[in-house]
Amino acid sequence: MYGKGILKGLSVTWGRFWATYTEDLAWLVRGKKRYFNQDGVKARAGKDTRGIFTVQYPEEHLTIPEEFRYIPFLVYDETAEEKKEVRCTSCGICAKVCPPQCIWIVRTNDPVTGRPVPVPAEFYIDADICMNCGLCAEYCPFDAIKMDHDFAIASYERNVYNMEKLLKPASYYANIRPLNATREDEARKAKEAAKAAKAEAAS
């Protein structure tokens, strides 16, 4: 029969059309909110999603996975005296590995001896050039530079980030990447313990 294929195809569209409403009904019967609710968003992004698929941004947000990466930031540890202890030692690996070369670091030199001090004097990231590849965070040996989750950074200005803008506390990092932060903290502690043990053995 001519037209059978079209009807068959239309049955798919028909089914898809009603799926939204049957899903809505099912959620209603269960007394749960399907829209503007994190559970609803999760269900719509899950493997059994049927019917309407869209997420009403900005009222609704998809869950951001831990590994999501955006413009990098610098991590600092908060000491007891509320001083910012920057983890960066200005070794320059991030600046060297950066593919579009958007990281600029000024190393601190000791005013007396002239020798380099392991703290950056200035640190710039040209966020308009950054390609969010994450290589800087991947190869940083001090866990000092990490990729952010904050992607809503549109602005009218040229976005060159300086230290002030880049520095974020370790607690922020642990908040956006809990698994990574715990793993790295443990690794660092183990390394320090091994170092201490070695020093003790040597003395």
Next chain:
Amino acid sequence: MTTTPLTSTVDLVARFPGFVTADTRPGFTGFIVDKNKLVEAATAIRDEFGYDLLTAVTGVDYFPENKMEVVYHAYKITGGPGLVFKVQVPRTDPVEVPSLIQVYAGADLQEREAWDLLGIKFTGHPDLRRILMWEGFEGHPLRKDWQEPFYEEDFKPFKSRWPDGKIEMAEDKNPYKDNLKFPQNFDPEKWIPEGDALLYGSLAKYTITDEHGLKSDRIVVNMGPQHPSTHGVFRAAIVLEGETVLGLKPVVGYLHRNHDKIGERNTYLQNMPYTDRLDYFNSMSNNFGYAVAVEKLMNIKVAERAEYIRVIMAELSRIQNHLVFVGMLLNDLGAMYTPALYAFEERELILDIFEAAAGSRMMCNYFRFGGVVRDLPEGVLQKIKDLVLERLPAKTDEMERFLSENEVLVSRLQGIKVINAEDAIKFSMTGPVLRAAGVPYDIRRADPYGIYDRFDFDVAVRQHGDLMDNYLIRIDEIRQSLRILEQAIKQIPEGPINSQKPQYQVRVPAGEAYGRIESPKGELAYYLISNGKPNPWRYHVRPASFVNITALEKISLGTKIADFVALLGVLDIVMGELDR
């Protein structure tokens, strides 16, 4: 990693004594053919030795040695390793090499590219115009002595970044309108696009007089660069007689950024995120190809678990590419957005997996030399299982139920020839288009890379080579990819995900490597030359989209303009990869 020798045991030296020598530079393979014997040798390679598929043509600038080289990679359509042959000429203008277009028609656009970017003149090429750059462009940018307007140093990392990295923005150093160079006596204000005259001139040969002696006007239509059906900034200058296409020239380069040059400034690792931006639908495949090429050069093995993760990612990428292909093809045919959005749903779910594993939906940057960046985070393998075992097979069936028998679609697609097998090989076509024409050539089988030799799957092939087959073969390939995925998910072992120590600058021994993979769009290959330094001496991408459109003119002649839209659609081009 399977290490197939790049060159098989063909003895070209004995066939052309005195004119051919083996390339004996350490790390290099293949033969160096005398320029005057090139066409003859190529004919013998094609007809006597059976290497009928010329996949890549590219030039290399050996600036310090003052010579230029053109490198050809030929393969047998029945599978197996390839044959590399090269021509070396002195680097004094004009650099001239005979064109191989009469032997391998697929050399057409690639020779034009080599002329445009390296200034190698291919004598005998019928239409040797610039292809990626515009006519008012000064010089040949891939030459080693050419410097871009924002030039800082030859190789990254730049010294100004550390330890005294006072930021200085490139646009301040080199203000707008001051960053342009023109050829001598060239005034951009008074410039008449001579290129267009050349372009239309090259189309003029199609002037025909009616058999009744009537002179009818032919009309030149520029489809694109801004046209919804051209999948980006692609332009086709078409000569029409009524609705019939009489002549066609593709015009590309609007999205050109000289990926090769950027790649030669970069270190090996820095290129990885740049490859994401080639075919931005399949960054996983792009990463795969580049990783294969560099690993060949470094001669390292890939961690076992990483091999499986790579295959899983590449096949997921293929599935979403083909689903979106089907949706977009229907878009081109006028079924506005319903099929495309159905396809995008599944694509979204696959991209969620990429995002969870790699950190980004499209610009994945997930592969490293010897493995991958990180193991699959918790729950991701389960998500992949859910999709592969439950959702995607059902959705593929639904897509077929939705479209495959639709009478309107069938009558638009069936019987409209894309290309036959013989021409497809001649024009160096690869990928689904070649297989839809009846040639079961799939690099995953013909020249296996990674661990594809371990999986049980069929090379999808269709016999008619019409539009309908080109549509159906994508569905077939989705099914085969699902088969591979099922096996990969079952077999994936535990273990480390990189065989190498993490290094931000890898050591690559001197030599050359040609790493090729079956990307969803066809053969994606990277040709690399290392001189032992941290940056590649030559980095060349052989994208499937670019080489496949070589045959566009051949495909479109004599068809109706409405069908041209569909014909361009089934080639599945992506401008990020085509223009590079």
